[in-house]
Amino acid sequence: MNLEGIKDPKFLKNYSNEQLEDLAQDIRDFLIAKLSVTGGHLGPNLGVVELTLVLHQLFDSPKDKFLWDVGHQAYVHKILTGRAGKFDELRQYKGLCGFPKMSESEHDVWETGHSSTSLSAAMGMAAARDIKGTDDKVIPIIGDGALTGGMALEALNHIGHEQKDLIVVLNDNEMSIAPNVGALHNVLGRMRTAGKYQKAKDELEMLIKKIPAFGGRLAATAERVKDSLKYLLVSGMFFEELGFTYLGPVDGHDLEDLKVNMNYARKTKGPVLVHVITKKGKGYAPAENDAKGTWHGLGPYKIESGEVVKKPGPPSYSGVFAESLKKVAREDDRVVALTAAMPGGTKLDQFAKEFPDRMFDVGIAEQHATTMAAGLATQGMKPVFAVYSTFLQRGYDQVVHDVCRQNLNVFFAIDRAGLVGADGETHQGVFDISYLRHLPNMKILMPKDENELQHIIYTAVNYDGGPIAVRYPRGNGYGVQMDEKLKEIPIGEWEVLRDGSDFSLLTFGTMIPLAMEAADMLARKGIQAEVINARSIKPLDESMLLELARKNRPVLTVEEAALQGGFGSAVLEFFHENDIHSMVVERMGVPDRFIEHGSVSKLWEEIGLTSDNIVQRAEKILPRKRQRA
Structure with a gap:
């Protein structure tokens, strides 16, 4: 199927299971091919292909609301809602976002990136629906790793108390970015192996109903038998005690099993939890067999071998x-x-x-x-x-x-x-x-x-x-010589990297190479810039700042961080608190808005953190210095 021709998910309504299986394979082939070039979150999305198809076939997005917790698994949803043609620019500057994004599509009703938020947001949407009197379904899809987050557990507790109509889909692939930890993970493990809880519960209730009604005493005994057997079955009791109807475990790659349980959930009043077992990386052997989390999110790779394309270079800061x-x-x-x-x-x-x-x-x-x-x-x-x-x-x-x-x-x-x-x-x-x-x-x-x-x-x-x-930043270092012996760096002391008599550049971290490059450019114009490694952001090097004030030297601070309340603000505060009002201080940094995705170098250009911009700002403050002199 030509996935790029999909405009919205309505075409799925009349698809047979055989057609859905063919489409699932087409989607997997598409994702494996596209992400081998752009990189992205491959494993999580290969695992939810059938689940996403069934959700869009049985429900009516965007009237019915899908909330993808974290958002790592929303690529299939994006394909089915008309965005397949944008995958060549996935996670690239001005391209398709790697997470749900409202400005991209009306089908993205909740923006995510941090885990464990979907259940709280879903509770809010369900409460709003009931106040307004509409009949839309609210369906958060949350992973087993995200379910261990405290916020998710708080939401489960509240949802169970309020008894709002909600369908929580627990996408249980037995692995988050890293192997899951905690007692709740062990509870889910027991549920996976306990078999079909709902089927056993229904059969038990049918058996009880066949018992002749010989009075309340026998009926009460029957209820106690049912409760005892429910606890004996174990599976699902954690969620049922929280007030949910538990369905599962459901095979997340069996279309019929998914449909039966989702239809059951759709007709059930109150909160329902559908426990779906999926395989992360389903359909692509390197991702299926991944035990290290490599295929959760990665860069480009070779499709045939599964070899991740890595450029040789200096060690990473994390390393x-x-x-x-x-x-x-x-x-x-x-x-x-x-x-x-x-x-x-x-x-x-x-x-x-x-x-x-x-x-x-x-x-x-x-x-x-x-x-x-x-x-x-x-x-x-x-x-x-x-x-x-x-x-x-x-x-x-x-x-x-x-x-x-x-x-x-x-x-x-x-x-x-x-x-x-x-x-x-x-x-x-x-x-x-x-x-x-x-x-x-x-x-x-x-x-x-x-x-x-x-x-x-x-x-x-x-x-x-x-x-x-x-x-410290994401990515690799510069390949500098590494000292054998470790030593302490004096906290509150800065380092002069380049002498200069006209003005001072105060910066740190990733901005230092840009500052040094700008100083070279200024030197060719006859302007001598001092470059200071302000590696102690708090406390400041007060003695050096007082020395700058004594020389009445203009200062330009540069930081790859928010300007509001940042390092530059700290420098301004210092001069103000010390009654030094003659200093010329300019600041450069991240402006007061959220910065979208793209390569870091492109984003630096967008927000003006470049050596050219540093030169321009320096040239602006120097005439002001001379006018005052």
Whole structure:
């Protein structure tokens, strides 16, 4: 079938199972081919082909609302809603978003990127539906990994209490980005092997109804027998006790099994949970056999061999972090590492191999991880929570109250700080400086390259003055020489990388190469720019700032982070608080809007973080300096 000719999912209504099977194969072939060029979330989408087809055949999107939790598994939905022709530009600048996006289609009713939000949003939509008196169905699709998130469990509890008409589809592929952890995962495992719970329950009820009605006593006994047998069956009881009608387990690749159970769910009053078992990567052997999470989300690959196309280059920042942490941990048995379901992404899987008893994967539970780290710190341990910048936002209250307020020695290794590119708005790590800088007791550092990162890791682990955060970007370093011996970097001290007499560029991390390039360009124009590695974002290097004020030298701050409340704001605040009002200070950074997906270099161009823009801003502030002189 020509998938690019699909305009909306109505054509599925009269499709037979045989036609759906053919279409499922066409979709799998399409995804395998397209993503081999663009990269993307292949495994999750290959696993939900039949499920998505049945949902769109039996329900009426967008009247009926599908909420794809996380959004990693929404590619099939995008194909069926008229976007197959845009897959050549998947996750590319100005191209098709890798997650549901309302501006793309009326069929995308909820935008996702962080997990465990779909059930809460669905509860809100169902409540609004009932207030308005409409009859649309609300169907959140949530994975077994996302279901372990605290927010999802809170929503399950509330939905069961309110008894709203909702159909929760639990897409259980037995694996999140990393192997799932936790007691709930074990509960789901027992359900998978317990057989058809609903069929057994229905047969039991039919048997009871055949018992002659010899009075209430016998009827009550029959009910007790039914309840006892329900608990004996075990499967589904967790959800039934929460107030859901449990259907399953359902074979997520058996069209008839899916249809029977979805039709049953559609006719059932109150909340229903349909437990669907799928195979991540279904139909493509390399993805099906993936035990490391490689095929969850990846770059280009060779279709025939499944070989992932990797360009040789310097080590990744995540890899340098993990190797440096192992070095320190060999000398200090107090070092303990934590991750929230991202051992591979943070490279802590390497730490776990060497120190299995000192590594904790808590599942999708950043709040729990943060407070657990605080608990470890109270007992003299050195907890290191490696977390993506965007996901640390989910544990913010715990950072404030449980870590900073108690001034505990917790080390936040903030991965993916700055723009991350293809994953777009929900994953850009540009807010952490703003949401951490104003917290009492918090320190924030960022290295200029991979060599400085290893020294800053050493510094942070050995710091005993309270919480400390180290930011580092996604991707690889620069290939600089790596020192053999680790050393401490003085917190609160900056480094002059290039002398200059006309004005000062204050920057850090990924912006330093741009600043150095801009300084070269300015030098050719006769302007001498001082470039300062402001690697200590909090505290600032106050002595250096006072020296700049003494020289009355214009300052330009450049940061790959939100301008509001960011590093540049901190510099302005310092001069204001010290009654230094003659300084010319300009700021460059991420503007006050969400930044969409695309390559990082393209996004830098879009928001004006380029060496050319630095030169232009410098030339603007220099005449102002001369007019005042």
